[in-house]
Amino acid sequence: MVRLPYTTALTTLFSYGLLFVFGQLRDFFRKLLGWIRKPKDQLKGYAPICLGLEDFYVRRLYLRIQDCFGRPIASAPDSWFDVVERCSNDNNKTLHRTEKTSRCLNLGSYNYLGFAAADEYCTPRVIQSLKEYSASTCSTRVEGGTTKLHVELEELVARFVGKEAAILFGMGYVTNSALIPCIIGKGGLIISDSLNHNSIVNGARGSGATVRVFQHNTPSHLEEVLREQIAEGQPRTHRPWKKIIVIVEGIYSMEGELCKLPEIIAVCKKYKAYTYLDEAHSIGAVGKSGRGVCELLGVDPADVDIMMGTFTKSFGSCGGYIAASKEIIQYLKFSCPAHLYATSMSPPAVQQVISAIKVILGEDGSSRGAQKLARIRENSNFFRSELQKMGFEVLGDNDSPVMPIMLYNPAKIPAFSRECLRQNVAVVTVAFPATPLLLARARICISASHTREDLIKALEVISKVGDLIGVKYFPAEPPKHLNQGHNKLE
Amino acid sequence: MALAMVNVTASVLNWVSSYFDAPTRAVVFGVPIDGHLVVEALLVVVILFQLTRKSYKPPKKPLTEKEIDELCDDWVPEPLTPQITEDMTYEPPTLESAAGPHAIVNGKEVVNFASANYLGLVGNEKITDSCVGALEKYGVGSCGPRGFYGTIDVHLDCEQKIAKFLGTPDSILYSYGISTIFSVIPAFCKKGDIIVADEGVHWAVQNGLYLSRSTVVYFKHNDMKSLENKLEEVTRRSKHPEKVRRYIVVEAIYQNSGQIAPLDEIVRLKEKYRFRIILDESHSFGVLGNSGRGLADHCGVPIEKIDIITAGMGNALATDGGFCTGSVRVVDHQRLSSSGYVFSASLPPYLASAAIAAVDYLEENPSVLSKLRTNIATLFNELSDVPGLVLASHILSPIVFLKLKKSTGTGKTDIDLLDSIAKQALEEDSVLIATTKRSSLDKCKLPIGLRLFVSASHSESDLLKAAASLKRVAALLIS
Numbered sequence: 014m015v016r017l018p019y020t021t022a023l024t025t026l027f028s029y030g031l032l033f034v035f036g037q038l039r040d041f042f043r044k045l046l047g048w049i050r051k052p053k054d055q056l057k058g059y060a061p062i063c064l065g066l067e068d069f070y071v072r073r074l075y076l077r078i079q080d081c082f083g084r085p086i087a088s089a090p091d092s093w094f095d096v097v098e099r100c101s102n103d104n105n106k107t108l109h110r111t112e113k114t115s116r117c118l119n120l121g122s123y124n125y126l127g128f129a130a131a132d133e134y135c136t137p138r139v140i141q142s143l144k145e146y147s148a149s150t151c152s153t154r155v156e157g158g159t160t161k162l163h164v165e166l167e168e169l170v171a172r173f174v175g176k177e178a179a180i181l182f183g184m185g186y187v188t189n190s191a192l193i194p195c196i197i198g199k200g201g202l203i204i205s206d207s208l209n210h211n212s213i214v215n216g217a218r219g220s221g222a223t224v225r226v227f228q229h230n231t232p233s234h235l236e237e238v239l240r241e242q243i244a245e246g247q248p249r250t251h252r253p254w255k256k257i258i259v260i261v262e263g264i265y266s267m268e269g270e271l272c273k274l275p276e277i278i279a280v281c282k283k284y285k286a287y288t289y290l291d292e293a294h295s296i297g298a299v300g301k302s303g304r305g306v307c308e309l310l311g312v313d314p315a316d317v318d319i320m321m322g323t324f325t326k327s328f329g330s331c332g333g334y335i336a337a338s339k340e341i342i343q344y345l346k347f348s349c350p351a352h353l354y355a356t357s358m359s360p361p362a363v364q365q366v367i368s369a370i371k372v373i374l375g376e377d378g379s380s381r382g383a384q385k386l387a388r389i390r391e392n393s394n395f396f397r398s399e400l401q402k403m404g405f406e407v408l409g410d411n412d413s414p415v416m417p418i419m420l421y422n423p424a425k426i427p428a429f430s431r432e433c434l435r436q437n438v439a440v441v442t443v444a445f446p447a448t449p450l451l452l453a454r455a456r457i458c459i460s461a462s463h464t465r466e467d468l469i470k471a472l473e474v475i476s477k478v479g480d481l482i483g484v485k486y487f488p489a490e491p492p493k494h495l496n497q498g499h500n501k502l503e
Numbered sequence: 504m505a506l507a508m509v510n511v512t513a514s515v516l517n518w519v520s521s522y523f524d525a526p527t528r529a530v531v532f533g534v535p536i537d538g539h540l541v542v543e544a545l546l547v548v549v550i551l552f553q554l555t556r557k558s559y560k561p562p563k564k565p566l567t568e569k570e571i572d573e574l575c576d577d578w579v580p581e582p583l584t585p586q587i588t589e590d591m592t593y594e595p596p597t598l599e600s601a602a603g604p605h606a607i608v609n610g611k612e613v614v615n616f617a618s619a620n621y622l623g624l625v626g627n628e629k630i631t632d633s634c635v636g637a638l639e640k641y642g643v644g645s646c647g648p649r650g651f652y653g654t655i656d657v658h659l660d661c662e663q664k665i666a667k668f669l670g671t672p673d674s675i676l677y678s679y680g681i682s683t684i685f686s687v688i689p690a691f692c693k694k695g696d697i698i699v700a701d702e703g704v705h706w707a708v709q710n711g712l713y714l715s716r717s718t719v720v721y722f723k724h725n726d727m728k729s730l731e732n733k734l735e736e737v738t739r740r741s742k743h744p745e746k747v748r749r750y751i752v753v754e755a756i757y758q759n760s761g762q763i764a765p766l767d768e769i770v771r772l773k774e775k776y777r778f779r780i781i782l783d784e785s786h787s788f789g790v791l792g793n794s795g796r797g798l799a800d801h802c803g804v805p806i807e808k809i810d811i812i813t814a815g816m817g818n819a820l821a822t823d824g825g826f827c828t829g830s831v832r833v834v835d836h837q838r839l840s841s842s843g844y845v846f847s848a849s850l851p852p853y854l855a856s857a858a859i860a861a862v863d864y865l866e867e868n869p870s871v872l873s874k875l876r877t878n879i880a881t882l883f884n885e886l887s888d889v890p891g892l893v894l895a896s897h898i899l900s901p902i903v904f905l906k907l908k909k910s911t912g913t914g915k916t917d918i919d920l921l922d923s924i925a926k927q928a929l930e931e932d933s934v935l936i937a938t939t940k941r942s943s944l945d946k947c948k949l950p951i952g953l954r955l956f957v958s959a960s961h962s963e964s965d966l967l968k969a970a971a972s973l974k975r976v977a978a979l980l981i982s
Contacts, residue, residue: 059777060748062691062810063836071839083838085654090646097656110659122646122653123848130642139643140635147601147625148634148857149821150618152956156937157606157617160598183823184679186847191710194944196583211846219714243578244571256580285580318583325848330644331678344584347591350706350942355681356817361634362851365643441651 017421017451018486025421025451032423036073070445074423079105081430081442087114089130090122092462096439117434118471120457121441125298125414126385127462128329128369134377135368139361146360158357166363173370174296174304174322175314176336182351183358185293185323186212188333191351192321194220197258200247204238204286205260206230208268213260213291223248232276235259239284257286263295263306267448267456269409269416274310278317287318297327298414303373303386309412330365332358389414389461396459396468403476404489417454418484425482426453432478438471590915596929601626604960608935614965616955617937621790621901622871623960624821624861633860637853645849653849661855665826668862669796670806674828675837678850680815683825684783685711686843687813690836692717692750697741699733699778700752701725703759706945708752708783724949725762730769734776749778755787755798759939759949761896761904766802779810789819790901795865795872822857824850875901875959878966882957885970891981895952906952921953924976932972
């Protein structure tokens with residue numbers, strides 16, 4: 014949990030207040046000038062396509078630090094990559110690409126097992142499947158878009174995750190937002206964690222069911238909400254709910270925390286609610302053999318009703334899957350709109366996932382999979398403990414490869430990002446609206462392809478930058494040799 | 504006895520009246536306090552006391568823990584999915600080769616009319632080479648959303664290329680075809696806005712309209728008179744027409760019926776009633792128009808008049824993903840507020856380079872469009888006299904749509920009949936045709952039918968074979 018120091022909260026609020034006041038002043042002058050100049054005839058009678066209020070945050074706050082986001086790269090998102098430099102002539106309002114690139118250490122891409130760049134086992138097979146099946150099937154799964162590769166991957170995913178059957182989709186976002194309306198509708202209840210991803214929120218909204226939120230990762234509050242809702246029934250009519258689904262994520266991408274899965278499953282079983290687990294960040298990255306949070310926390314996959322995951326993060330491909338019992342998957346293949354109307358997953362991407370899973374399971378005949386899994390665990394734990402020793406406020410649990418470093422102040426966001434880039438380390442900084450207003454942070458994603466030297470360099474740079482801009486909110490542990498000297502004297 | 508009572512009563516009365524008529528005992532703030540004032544003050548106090556008492560209502564008792572426990576034990580949820588019936592066990596044909604004009608299904612070679620491979624780019628050498636180059640340089644996935652190092656230079660090149668090809672200022676890439684339209688609509692339409700949409704739009708558009716929470720009015724499928732009536736009605740009813748954003752949402756080629764929207768009519772109506780157009784060109788980009796630039800080119804409408812154009816690239820361009828194009832303001836707004844762009848990983852770089860290669864191919868070989876048009880005309884001609892089925896699509900549409908002349912009774916029997924026609928055509932004549940499938944969440948009421956996707960790489964014999972097979976099977980199965 015985040016412990017926001019009082020003075021930091023005050024200074025952050027003050028900074029945002031100042032930015033807000035300046036923004037309003039500039040808006041006022043802009044309106045004045047617009048009133049003086051004549052309006053264009055073309056737009057007469059039309060309401061503006063983007064209302065002024067919606068854009069305020071974008072125009073006055075985001076544009077100032079626009080160069081910290083959306084940085085283009087010119088190579089594969091591996092552990093070292095080329096970041097394209099951009100320049101601006103009009104004070105950051107528009108950015109133009111230049112031809113120059115700089116080689117930076119990548120701490121921002123979701124490349125947990127290092128499959129992002131060309132891999133010695135996967136890439137030849139992917140190119141083979143590209144030549145055989147071409148880049149796209151131009152058709153939906155139910156018409157002419159199912160190839161042998163899709164069938165093979167569905168069986169492999171089901172075996173890997175430990176469920177009976179699986180179904181594939183071409184994009185992780187669509188998996189959630191087109192699937193939730195299929196399994197629940199009006200008269201049902203969705204209870205979702207307060208920090209769930211936007212795709213789940215969209216899917217829940219699109220389904221027409223009632224949505225309630227429980228406090229992040231708190232099984233006791235979930236139990237309270239469940240008891241209250243079952244006793245009350247549907248709003249206004251008080252009829253009993255048709256079904257209740259509880260949606261949680263394996264690793265929360267903005268907190269780096271693991272979900273308290275065993276307790277939540279126990280609560281859901283007691284009250285007969287269905288569980289839906291979104292393992293977008295945890296499949297392949299945690300667990301002894303990469304099977305996700307269920308393996309790490311010792312939960313039987315049969316206890317979770319629906320398990321969802323994506324292939325973008327740990328497998329270096331694109332798309333998503335749902336794994337559940339045979340009946341549920343059969344029903345989804347019949348009625349899920351993303352299966353019936355969307356172009357099927359591109360065959361080379363399917364082959365990449367098949368090869369990646371084979372490497373992880375060790376079925377390619379080598380032990381690279383086990384090595385990668387061990388390396389990512391070591392790397393994450395080493396990095397997190399070193400950062401904490403330096404005095405940074407780092408969130409997240411042990412073993413999780415996502416670690417946010419708290420920044421809080423709006424001015425520290427571009428400072429951290431630009432300073433690190435100047436020293437050839439590329440980090441990701443996140444602010445409102447992806448996180449609450451006062452809790453801006455920098456998020457580090459560790460990969461199995463980072464070597465020990467890479468991590469040590471990153472730690473040096475981050476430590477220097479942290480001292481420069483003042484984000485070491487906790488006292489640093491003194492280095493070991495000083496302690497020993499002290500003992501000797503006594 | 505009676506005398507004693509009378510005496511007591513009289514003395515009490517005397518005592519009370521003496522207090523009433525007593526001389527002023529005190530003067531408070533210049534007001535003499537007489538005896539009767541005390542009684543009146545007491546009366547006022549009693550009235551106030553009664554007013555503040557709550558009226559009698561039976562007290563509300565919250566449920567006790569035990570009662571909640573009982574309710575929780577009694578409650579029985581429905582199963583997560585309904586019982587699996589016979590028609591839910593449909594298994595689609597599995598391809599064992601690329602989805603070109605000839606594909607291999609179950610070891611046999613079939614003529615493939617189920618892939619929307621309009622320009623015949625599946626298996627094209629140049630596109631495959633550019634994909635191989637991209638795979639070796641960038642790997643498969645892009646490992647991040649566009650805001651966090653997921654923007655690769657091929658994405659920016661692709662966006663520039665599409666914008667230049669269409670003649671618009673800028674464009675934005677999405678990572679999946681159907682997510683394009685259902686992310687664009689909620690980014691521009693919020694609660695209180697008015698949308699007039701065609702009733703035959705496909706599920707992704709319907710989902711976008713639902714998520715936007717705006718007021719949606721549907722007009723009859725491809726009927727301009729109905730559109731004009733609805734626009735008139737909506738403008739009349741709206742109180743502040745200048746403060747509310749109003750949109751018309753149509754598709755260029757409807758995938759539920761194969762009709763083409765008359766864009767010049769729609770633009771005339773839009774300018775008359777001051778609406779904006781959102782046009783989905785998934786099946787017309789690369790197909791209609793002299794140079795393949797889509798419906799605006801085909802109808803001779805300048806592209807600036809259409810406010811927002813979206814398209815999925817999974818059809819003519821033989822790749823995956825989607826794009827949206829329009830003015831600079833439209834495109835920039837989406838980079839921060841379109842959920843399918845901001846919260847999702849970006850398009851794999853090899854698919855973006857395939858899109859660039861496909862657009863290059865289209866610019867260099869415009870003759871492929873005339874080949875496609877000839878094929879469509881041939882097939883349309885051949886299929887005009889199939890027994891029991893009637894052509895429902897536009898004569899220029901690459902989606903040739905056949906629906907049943909007479910329904911067999913219920914929707915379910917119609918679906919079964921069409922499925923059996925397709926199945927027999929595949930097994931006996933090796934022609935792969937698709938029937939339209941409707942999800943239970945789809946609100947479109949247009950009739951289902953058989954869909955053939957014509958490609959420029961189909962040969963004449965392929966088209967004749969398909970037509971002959973359909974005629975034979977339909978004659979057998981439709982009584």
